[in-house]
Amino acid sequence: MGWELRRTLAPLGEVIAPGRRELDLGDPDSVRSAVRQARPGLIVNAAAYTAVDRAESDPALAMAVNGTAPGILAEEAGRLDASLVHYSTDYVFDGTKPAAYSEEDAPNPLSVYGASKLAGEKAVQAAGISHLIFRTSWVYGGRGRNFLLTILRLAQERSELNIVDDQIGAPTWSRMIAEATAQILAQSARRVGERSGHLEQAGLFHLTAGGQTSWYGFTRAILDQVFPGTGPASASREPPRLNPIPAAMYPAAAARPKNSVLSNARLLAEFGIGLPHWSDCLKMCLSDMEQQ
Numbered sequence: 001m002g003w004e005l006r007r008t009l010a011p012l013g014e015v016i017a018p019g020r021r022e023l024d025l026g027d028p029d030s031v032r033s034a035v036r037q038a039r040p041g042l043i044v045n046a047a048a049y050t051a052v053d054r055a056e057s058d059p060a061l062a063m064a065v066n067g068t069a070p071g072i073l074a075e076e077a078g079r080l081d082a083s084l085v086h087y088s089t090d091y092v093f094d095g096t097k098p099a100a101y102s103e104e105d106a107p108n109p110l111s112v113y114g115a116s117k118l119a120g121e122k123a124v125q126a127a128g129i130s131h132l133i134f135r136t137s138w139v140y141g142g143r144g145r146n147f148l149l150t151i152l153r154l155a156q157e158r159s160e161l162n163i164v165d166d167q168i169g170a171p172t173w174s175r176m177i178a179e180a181t182a183q184i185l186a187q188s189a190r191r192v193g194e195r196s197g198h199l200e201q202a203g204l205f206h207l208t209a210g211g212q213t214s215w216y217g218f219t220r221a222i223l224d225q226v227f228p229g230t231g232p233a234s235a236s237r238e239p240p241r242l243n244p245i246p247a248a249m250y251p252a253a254a255a256r257p258k259n260s261v262l263s264n265a266r267l268l269a270e271f272g273i274g275l276p277h278w279s280d281c282l283k284m285c286l287s288d289m290e291q292q
């Protein structure tokens, strides 16, 4: 998401994008000195400890990066009279609600990762600065490590894939999150009358693609795009056989919510922005990757 934001935010003002070496979120002094040196008008925090399973055995670092560092960023933003945009996750919920979660629903994370991200949300809110927190879900894209790239690799390596079919969410293309963020910031800047910087609104918003599916459904859609069947464009080899399995059959260190579909109604009402259906975004992403 950081890579997408760097490109998408560029028209709004100068973007400084420090990597881990210049700004280590696990080290409060590094966070403070990087912010004090750059003196930004707006901080967008796209970095996080995202290894959901590894976090179970590494809770101190997950909490430092996801729980404590966002509070330090917010504190430093406050010193500069700057604003903060921060991202959080659907995994703050326990997944027992039989419908889409709204921002008013009570979080109850099942994992260390979810708990650390919830702590980060609270730390940002407690700082009392102008901020936006976007909770998103099942993020994928053409770069980095993510579910889409893993499936594309496995589809070349294996003849059969077993994929969890009893966890429901909304796969969300990182580029859509970046573009929605840029549009919201541009709207806000127009209203406040600045090119970048101060946010008019503060608050928590769900920001995910439309629709919902399971990991199995997402995988089916990926394979249907990549192995379209007949015709000149069809792939040279057979697609792997795809088997739906329950999460109980896939041993993972961290528990994940059965339902983590988020309602985007607040985002639409406040900003007039709604991301397209996840399957349309997937097609756009794959076609973009093909052109690279």
Ligand SMILES: NC(=O)c1ccc[n+]([C@@H]2O[C@H](COP(=O)([O-])OP(=O)(O)OC[C@H]3O[C@@H](n4cnc5c(N)ncnc54)[C@H](OP(=O)(O)O)[C@@H]3O)[C@@H](O)[C@H]2O)c1
Pocket (backbone or CB within 6 Å): 001, 002, 019, 020, 023, 024, 025, 026, 027, 045, 046, 047, 048, 049, 050, 065, 087, 088, 089, 090, 117, 135, 136, 137, 138, 139, 140, 144, 145
């Ligand atoms: N991925 C998902 O499915 C998902 C779902 C819901 C919400 N989110 C949230 O969306 C946001 C963006 O996630 P993403 O998908 O872009 O994650 P990602 O691809 O895993 O990228 C995370 C980035 O954070 C950096 N990072 C990790 N630890 C750091 C540290 N100590 N100091 C500085 N940088 C550090 C990583 O740097 P290195 O490259 O050096 O490791 C990486 O560039 C995060 O807030 C995440 O919690 C993600």
